[in-house]
Amino acid sequence: MNLVEIKDLTKLYGKKEALKNISLTIEPGKIYGLLGPNGSGKTTLIKIINNLLTPTSGEIKIKGITPGIESKKIISYLPERTYLNMNFKVKELLDYFEDFYDNFDRKKSLSLLKKLNINLDDKLKTMSKGTKEKVQLILVMSRKADLYVLDEPIGGVDPASRDYILETILSNFDDNASMIISTHLIQDIESILDNVIFINKGKITLNDKADNIRTERNQTIDQVFREEFKC
Amino acid sequence: MLKKLLKYDFKTLLHTLLPVYGISLILSILSNLFIRISKITPIFRVPMALITGLSILVCIGIVFITFIIGIVNFYRQTVKDEGYLLHTLPVSKNSIIISKLTSLIVMEFLSLIVTLVTLTITVNLDPTKIIDVIKLVIERLQDYKFTSFLVVLTVLIGQITNTLLIFVSISFGQRHSTNKLLYSIIYGVVIYNITQVITTVIYLPILLNNKYVDALNETIPESSILNIMLIIAMGTSLVIGIIYYILTKKNLENKLNLE
Numbered sequence: 001m002n003l004v005e006i007k008d009l010t011k012l013y014g015k016k017e018a019l020k021n022i023s024l025t026i027e028p029g030k031i032y033g034l035l036g037p038n039g040s041g042k043t044t045l046i047k048i049i050n051n052l053l054t055p056t057s058g059e060i061k062i063k064g065i066t067p068g069i070e071s072k073k074i075i076s077y078l079p080e081r082t083y084l085n086m087n088f089k090v091k092e093l094l095d096y097f098e099d100f101y102d103n104f105d106r107k108k109s110l111s112l113l114k115k116l117n118i119n120l121d122d123k124l125k126t127m128s129k130g131t132k133e134k135v136q137l138i139l140v141m142s143r144k145a146d147l148y149v150l151d152e153p154i155g156g157v158d159p160a161s162r163d164y165i166l167e168t169i170l171s172n173f174d175d176n177a178s179m180i181i182s183t184h185l186i187q188d189i190e191s192i193l194d195n196v197i198f199i200n201k202g203k204i205t206l207n208d209k210a211d212n213i214r215t216e217r218n219q220t221i222d223q224v225f226r227e228e229f230k231c
Numbered sequence: 232m233l234k235k236l237l238k239y240d241f242k243t244l245l246h247t248l249l250p251v252y253g254i255s256l257i258l259s260i261l262s263n264l265f266i267r268i269s270k271i272t273p274i275f276r277v278p279m280a281l282i283t284g285l286s287i288l289v290c291i292g293i294v295f296i297t298f299i300i301g302i303v304n305f306y307r308q309t310v311k312d313e314g315y316l317l318h319t320l321p322v323s324k325n326s327i328i329i330s331k332l333t334s335l336i337v338m339e340f341l342s343l344i345v346t347l348v349t350l351t352i353t354v355n356l357d358p359t360k361i362i363d364v365i366k367l368v369i370e371r372l373q374d375y376k377f378t379s380f381l382v383v384l385t386v387l388i389g390q391i392t393n394t395l396l397i398f399v400s401i402s403f404g405q406r407h408s409t410n411k412l413l414y415s416i417i418y419g420v421v422i423y424n425i426t427q428v429i430t431t432v433i434y435l436p437i438l439l440n441n442k443y444v445d446a447l448n449e450t451i452p453e454s455s456i457l458n459i460m461l462i463i464a465m466g467t468s469l470v471i472g473i474i475y476y477i478l479t480k481k482n483l484e485n486k487l488n489l490e
Binding site: 079083099101 | 313408
């Protein structure tokens with residue numbers, strides 16, 4: 001069974017079509033790169049998967065169910081912005097995640113936080129943007145979810161920390177789980193991608209295995225992206 | 232899950248409001264001290280007047296501050312960045328709205344108690360005298376037990392409806408891509424005025440009925456007439472509150488538009 005099945009999905013904002021008849025499947029155990037220029041529809045698609053938006057028409061199923069309370073239990077989502085309460089200490093955030101998500105692994109998060117020397121008593125508002133993003137990523141990756149949806153997970157962190165974050169993503173990733181990563185920093189993540197989805201003007205323009213794309217075009221995914229979306 | 236939401240909503244509200252309540256308490260104690268000292272040493276009369284004035288202002292403002300902070304929290308956690316967390320928790324929209332509403336109403340009640348306590352300290356009232364007054368009021372209301380119950384219920388439902396008016400305005404305002412706060416205020420004004428017109432139409436038969444008008448002019452109105460009027464007011468408020476609630480839920484479910 002596919003983890004995510006999307007059929008003829010359309011999303012309108014007034015008269016503007018943000019997504020146009022998109023059909024897509026996400027298989028278990030794979031990492032997908034959702035790539036496209038600004039305003040291409042990436043975030044709209046991610047929001048629909050996470051039940052933050054309702055589609056205008058078409059169908060979406062997560063493990064056979066319509067997005068809602070049950071799908072939220074199995075999707076671990078990292079938005080592109082700081083979305084946690086800034087007044088909370090790190091340990092309070094762990095309590096929060098533990099309270100609401102049955103699949104949250106506190107031990108795993110503690111070990112990851114320790115590796116990064118993040119103090120449990122520090123409040124989020126006292127941290128740098130990069131550290132906040134690391135805390136968010138650790139919380140999200142400490143859930144034993146079926147699907148991880150990461151929107152710009154490395155956008156705000158320094159290049160030196162990106163390797164650590166990618167390692168964190170991979171080492172905490174269950175074989176049966178899937179992941180959708182949306183980012184502009186394709187070069188940094190392309191080595192971990194199994195599949196690549198290009199989206200532009202609300203339509204999927206490419207959906208294939210990363211290796212196939214590289215072999216057929218004899219280019220890196222980053223090069224293909226730059227060529228495809230050249231201004 | 233509602234219990235967990237309530238736990239964090241109270242925690243967030245108390246985090247901001249406890250320092251405010253603390254400052255109010257300290258000011259009232261200082262005011263009390265200055266009143267006593269100024270009686271012995273007149274030189275302290277000016278600072279006494281300043282601190283007492285400030286203390287009374289803060290005391291009176293506490294209920295308003297509590298309401299504003301509650302609304303800011305709702306706005307921040309429901310339609311701004313923190314909404315990404317709240318709306319991806321495996322909880323229903325009903326639980327989210329009920330939790331926000333309950334925590335705010337309880338905190339408003341708590342703020343009333345804080346106001347009474349701090350005012351009592353500020354103006355150096357004898358607590359036993361206040362208890363005597365409360366006892367006297369209860370004694371006088373013995374013949375109006377049901378009416379008193381209706382008054383309390385009407386005030387409570389009215390406050391819930393007023394809070395839901397703000398929630399529904401925000402839920403409509405957030406549907407716009409820009410100026411969400413401005414649109415929320417505009418929706419608030421529009422919805423409030425529409426509600427006022429509808430309420431006036433409902434109350435019109437009462438206002439034009441001499442029996443009710445005459446009853447209100449009495450020093451001690453007949454309880455049965457008062458009860459009917461209270462039940463109508465409460466019922467109207469309840470229906471409006473339910474409509475606000477349903478609209479808020481529908482907007483958060485189907486028209487959520489996080490930035």
